[in-house]
Amino acid sequence: MNCFEARQEFAALWRNTASGERRAEILAHLKSCAKCDHAFRVFALTAPVLHSESEPPAAARVSAPARREFSLSDRPRRFASVSRETASPRRWVAMAAAAAIFVIAGSAAFYSVDAPRETLSDELSMPESNDNYQAAADPLAPEMPMTESDLAS
Amino acid sequence: MFGLSARRRARWSLTDKPDEELIREVLGGQTDSFSELAGRHRQRVERLCRRFFSDEEMARDIAQESFIRAFTALATYRAEMPFGGWLRAIVVNLCYDELRRRRRRPEELVGDFSAPEVQWMQLVNGATPEQLVGEAEERRESYDLAHRLLDTLKPEDRMVMVLKESEELSVSEIAETLGWSEAKVKIRAFRARQALRKQAERMLAASGRTRNQS
Numbered sequence: 001m002n003c004f005e006a007r008q009e010f011a012a013l014w015r016n017t018a019s020g021e022r023r024a025e026i027l028a029h030l031k032s033c034a035k036c037d038h039a040f041r042v043f044a045l046t047a048p049v050l051h052s053e054s055e056p057p058a059a060a061r062v063s064a065p066a067r068r069e070f071s072l073s074d075r076p077r078r079f080a081s082v083s084r085e086t087a088s089p090r091r092w093v094a095m096a097a098a099a100a101i102f103v104i105a106g107s108a109a110f111y112s113v114d115a116p117r118e119t120l121s122d123e124l125s126m127p128e129s130n131d132n133y134q135a136a137a138d139p140l141a142p143e144m145p146m147t148e149s150d151l152a153s
Numbered sequence: 154m155f156g157l158s159a160r161r162r163a164r165w166s167l168t169d170k171p172d173e174e175l176i177r178e179v180l181g182g183q184t185d186s187f188s189e190l191a192g193r194h195r196q197r198v199e200r201l202c203r204r205f206f207s208d209e210e211m212a213r214d215i216a217q218e219s220f221i222r223a224f225t226a227l228a229t230y231r232a233e234m235p236f237g238g239w240l241r242a243i244v245v246n247l248c249y250d251e252l253r254r255r256r257r258r259p260e261e262l263v264g265d266f267s268a269p270e271v272q273w274m275q276l277v278n279g280a281t282p283e284q285l286v287g288e289a290e291e292r293r294e295s296y297d298l299a300h301r302l303l304d305t306l307k308p309e310d311r312m313v314m315v316l317k318e319s320e321e322l323s324v325s326e327i328a329e330t331l332g333w334s335e336a337k338v339k340i341r342a343f344r345a346r347q348a349l350r351k352q353a354e355r356m357l358a359a360s361g362r363t364r365n366q367s
Binding site: 011013014016027030037040041042044045046047048049050051052053054055056057 | 200203204274277278282283285286289290291292293295296298299300302303314315318319349350353354356357
């Protein structure tokens, strides 16, 4: 087995898919060739991700809050930087939605400020008769005569 | 005949259906058939996502999103290519988008390792190849360190590495999946291998120094 053939079989060796005879040949070559041995060690650093077929071993036990904090901080900040290169349609839709919510909330706040409010002067201009005021405030209350002509009729 | 219940027979007959038939059923309105289709490909899709992201939750989220996209775009699927390949293109594109969004590229890895990671690197430096293969399965740090090493690559380079090394796709298949020219795939693959080798050798050299010091 030459170096090229041996290096072609690194993945099979890692995945344990090489036949017994082939496996023995590769291992014998690695013992005799320092360059291929070094290449296999370099290969071994990425092989657990690139060449493993099984699920990764469980992570070390961490408390749930710490794990949550880690996973959140590990997540990308989606709106951290929007450039022409990274802008995707989905991101633009989200930004447009956020802008719309902001505009609606802003206009609602604006109109709520401009709306007439009951002030101290309003309170002072209340009708003298408390009964009349309550009657005016209550739409279901019977209409009360207000003037002399009303009383006459 | 063999005492199988009607329900179990139905399940067997369902699993015997080819992907294309299940797709026809989904498009015909039997949306339940999609869960059977997803079940067939879930493990492979999740494994592919794990090759890009060390965070299990993230890998599962992207796998899930891939199936949602596949379901919504199923009408555009053409039977000329296998469903697995079509689905893989969706997964790969989602992973690529996510990698680009992250834009995390620690240029300097050396000197920022946990104790188990240093131990693993020392093992890589000193153990026999058989020991390495056996130990890597048991050690979480081997997986984490490999991810850290791959994180140093540009997203484009990483895509090519995963598709070439893990999925064992040819240059033309990678080009077709990513919508790139074959020349670009070759250049990316060459650069990725060089960059990885450079980083890996620095790591091994650093761990060798640590061992000599201790």
